[in-house]
Amino acid sequence: MAQAKHISDPQGKKMSCSKAGGSPPPSVEQDQSSNEMDIKNICFVGAGHVGAPSATVLAFFNPALHINVVDISEALVRRWNSNSRHLPLNDEQGLCDLVRVTRDGTLPTLLWTDDDGAMERPGRKPNLVFSNDVKGGVREADMVFLCVETPTRSEGEGAGMAADTGSLEKAVKDVARWAKEGVIVVLKSTVPVGMARRVREMISMIRPTLSFEVLSNPEFLAEGEAVRNLLEPDRVLIGLSMTSTGHAAALALADIYTTWIDQEKIQKISNTSAELAKLTANAMLAQRISSINTISAICERTGAEIAEVQTALGSDNRIGAHFLQAGIGFGGSCFQKDVLNLVHLATSLDLRDAGDYWLQVLQINRFQTRNFVQRVISRLDGSLADKKVAIFGWTFKKGTSDARETRSFHVVKELLKEPVKEITIFDPGCDLADIRAAIRSPGGLESGKSECPNSNVTVHDNPYSACQEADAVLILTDWEQFRCLPDPERPSVANPKDHGVGAASSPASYISLGHTASSGVRSIISKLSIRDSPEQNDRSNAFTNPLGHLKPELPCPADCRDCNNKTSLPMSADVQVDWKRVSTKVKSPGWVFDGRNMVNVGEMQKLGFRVEAIGKASVWESDAY
Ligand SMILES: NC(=O)c1ccc[n+]([C@@H]2O[C@H](COP(=O)([O-])OP(=O)(O)OC[C@H]3O[C@@H](n4cnc5c(N)ncnc54)[C@H](O)[C@@H]3O)[C@@H](O)[C@H]2O)c1
Numbered sequence: 200m201a202q203a204k205h206i207s208d209p210q211g212k213k214m215s216c217s218k219a220g221g222s223p224p225p226s227v228e229q230d231q232s233s234n235e236m237d238i239k240n241i242c243f244v245g246a247g248h249v250g251a252p253s254a255t256v257l258a259f260f261n262p263a264l265h266i267n268v269v270d271i272s273e274a275l276v277r278r279w280n281s282n283s284r285h286l287p288l289n290d291e292q293g294l295c296d297l298v299r300v301t302r303d304g305t306l307p308t309l310l311w312t313d314d315d316g317a318m319e320r321p322g323r324k325p326n327l328v329f330s331n332d333v334k335g336g337v338r339e340a341d342m343v344f345l346c347v348e349t350p351t352r353s354e355g356e357g358a359g360m361a362a363d364t365g366s367l368e369k370a371v372k373d374v375a376r377w378a379k380e381g382v383i384v385v386l387k388s389t390v391p392v393g394m395a396r397r398v399r400e401m402i403s404m405i406r407p408t409l410s411f412e413v414l415s416n417p418e419f420l421a422e423g424e425a426v427r428n429l430l431e432p433d434r435v436l437i438g439l440s441m442t443s444t445g446h447a448a449a450l451a452l453a454d455i456y457t458t459w460i461d462q463e464k465i466q467k468i469s470n471t472s473a474e475l476a477k478l479t480a481n482a483m484l485a486q487r488i489s490s491i492n493t494i495s496a497i498c499e500r501t502g503a504e505i506a507e508v509q510t511a512l513g514s515d516n517r518i519g520a521h522f523l524q525a526g527i528g529f530g531g532s533c534f535q536k537d538v539l540n541l542v543h544l545a546t547s548l549d550l551r552d553a554g555d556y557w558l559q560v561l562q563i564n565r566f567q568t569r570n571f572v573q574r575v576i577s578r579l580d581g582s583l584a585d586k587k588v589a590i591f592g593w594t595f596k597k598g599t600s601d602a603r604e605t606r607s608f609h610v611v612k613e614l615l616k617e618p619v620k621e622i623t624i625f626d627p628g629c630d631l632a633d634i635r636a637a638i639r640s641p642g643g644l645e646s647g648k649s650e651c652p653n654s655n656v657t658v659h660d661n662p663y664s665a666c667q668e669a670d671a672v673l674i675l676t677d678w679e680q681f682r683c684l685p686d687p688e689r690p691s692v693a694n695p696k697d698h699g700v701g702a703a704s705s706p707a708s709y710i711s712l713g714h715t716a717s718s719g720v721r722s723i724i725s726k727l728s729i730r731d732s733p734e735q736n737d738r739s740n741a742f743t744n745p746l747g748h749l750k751p752e753l754p755c756p757a758d759c760r761d762c763n764n765k766t767s768l769p770m771s772a773d774v775q776v777d778w779k780r781v782s783t784k785v786k787s788p789g790w791v792f793d794g795r796n797m798v799n800v801g802e803m804q805k806l807g808f809r810v811e812a813i814g815k816a817s818v819w820e821s822d823a824y
């Protein structure tokens with residue numbers, strides 16, 4: 200077991216958690232520094248997009264803590280324990296190496312000093328364990344982070360609006376049943392406002408004698424940037440109940456974060472404020488996208504150019520340049536559900552106008568997708584009968600293999616309302632099997648086939664077969680691979696299958712990715728090298744420079760299930776679509792509908808394409824469609 204991490208207050212007094220049902224102290228202003236909690240063992244419940252990267256980064260910077268990550272999914276845990284070829288989330292740059300360091304430990308290495316001497320840097324013991332043992336993980340823990348999914352409820356009261364907290368409640372029951380005295384429960388999932396209070400009530404009801412605290416610690420990482428966001432968050436919110444034990448628990452959590460995050464970034468606020476701030480952050484980001492998308496539609500009809508408008512807006516410091524990229528609408532597992540959650544909250548508080556305001560953000564998102572599809576149909580002579588449409592991009596954004604709530608799905612669904620002859624789908628980062636599963640899922644695209652019995656949707660592992668004889672290519676995800684740049688030196692894909700799975704997860708590619716545009720990896724490298732300084736090492740004892748220390752991996756066993764279930768990512772991240780080659784495949788006049796403003800229209804025209812771009816009036820027909 201790793202050495203105990205001792206978290207103490209400046210005055211060194213001790214205080215244990217109070218019973219949940221106990222009466223709160225008279226004032227929140229009382230002695231907030233008089234607490235000491237001995238955190239040695241942490242459990243993360245949920246090894247998904249949030250739980251696993253959060254646990255890994257926390258384990259990395261806190262080598263003295265033991266971290267268990269537990270999940271009910273056997274397949275997922277098997278992959279977290281596998282050879283790095285099969286690690287989940289291998290599109291999260293830097294994550295694979297951090298997992299290897301923390302899960303496997305490291306070897307001692309020699310370091311060269313300034314005077315050409317050498318000193319041995321000791322290896323590091325493993326302190327991260329993935330398992331399905333929820334009971335064991337919770338039982339040992341001084342602190343439990345709940346990181347399970349909270350999708351929109353599909354049935355019952357609030358269906359289609361409220362968050363489904365079923366998985367969270369199940370995890371809370373497990374905590375109530377098995378947790379030890381004094382446990383700190385940390386809500387990392389995005390939850391409805393009031394959830395911390397409900398969790399407190401649930402636990403006290405199930406186990407009235409247990410002493411515990413509940414903190415809200417919503418996560419703000421974005422997929423594809425998880426490691427960078429976790430290393431350098433804009434802020435860390437710690438929501439607490441304003442009691443002395445609440446403060447003590449918040450202090451214990453803050454002390455763990457300050458092993459790598461500046462104290463000033465940690466905001467201690469009430470549980471309710473933290474819950475509402477998380478929903479509002481996502482709602483406001485979504486709102487900006489919907490706002491700019493309405494303007495892009497106006498641009499298309501007036502001749503104004505969205506790129507110019509965006510630059511003008513973004514250079515106003517009060518507005519800022521982020522989240523002003525017009526497109527076919529926002530996707531992903533969070534924005535829609537969190538806006539709906541906010542609408543549901545406002546409506547349930549009898550604030551109908553406030554709810555309607557946020558609902559409009561989602562209506563505009565749907566409008567934007569329909570508007571784009573209408574434009575496609577209009578340019579293709581008002582009918583898709585006998586037309587083949589090639590979709591470039593399935594994931595909800597670049598840099599992730601995740602296609603939850605992707606707008607591409609909705610575009611294809613809209614297209615299938617027409618008697619379209621054929622739709623092909625190509626995505627450079629999404630597992631082909633996942634795309635096929637989404638098409639076949641209940642409510643998936645095949646349900647559209649009844650409206651369009653002759654339709655034919657196929658998934659391709661390269662862009663060239665997808666666009667063979669296509670009447671139009673639709674760019675729906677902002678993958679860098681789709682850019683058409685005036686650079687004759689840029690490599691093209693001779694055989695896309697040469698650049699396969701795992702490219703982003705081997706140590707070699709970690710280094711090679713460092714010189715690409717990856718700010719995530721650069722950020723890790725710079726953080727790690729900063730921590731080479733003795734002062735930094737003393738502060739947290741954190742391990743540095745994992746690249747020289749990684750333990751060699753054992754090959755997969757002959758019967759490795761994950762080798763047999765091999766995923767197939769078609770292209771590597773630094774290879775562009777060869778648009779010249781595409782131009783030889785598609786049907787004349789070479790329509791390209793750029794839903795993410797990825798291609799350089801001038802360059803594409805030189806190749807003979809007709810491009811219709813978001814937020815740009817058509818140069819091919821003067822009349823509005
Ligand atoms: N995905 C993101 O980028 C992101 C970012 C910030 C916040 N969030 C929020 O974080 C939460 C988790 O999101 P996610 O994307 O990581 O979800 P996910 O689906 O990727 O992972 C959730 C995991 O929890 C496991 N799980 C469910 N119930 C369990 C239980 N009772 N015991 C043990 N394991 C259980 C599931 O098997 C799954 O692996 C959600 O509330 C989400 O809104 C997500």
Ligand SMILES: O=c1ccn([C@@H]2O[C@H](COP(=O)(O)OP(=O)(O)O[C@H]3O[C@H](CO)[C@@H](O)[C@H](O)[C@H]3O)[C@@H](O)[C@H]2O)c(=O)[nH]1
Nearest residue numbers: 418419420421422522523524526528529530531533595596
């Ligand atoms: O200017 C922009 C920016 C984004 N998008 C789209 O918006 C969606 C969401 O993008 P992004 O926010 O980058 O991805 P997520 O991984 O969904 O992250 C969001 O949702 C997470 C889950 O709550 C939060 O933690 C993050 O802070 C929040 O950015 C994607 O479809 C993007 O293509 C645009 O259309 N225009």
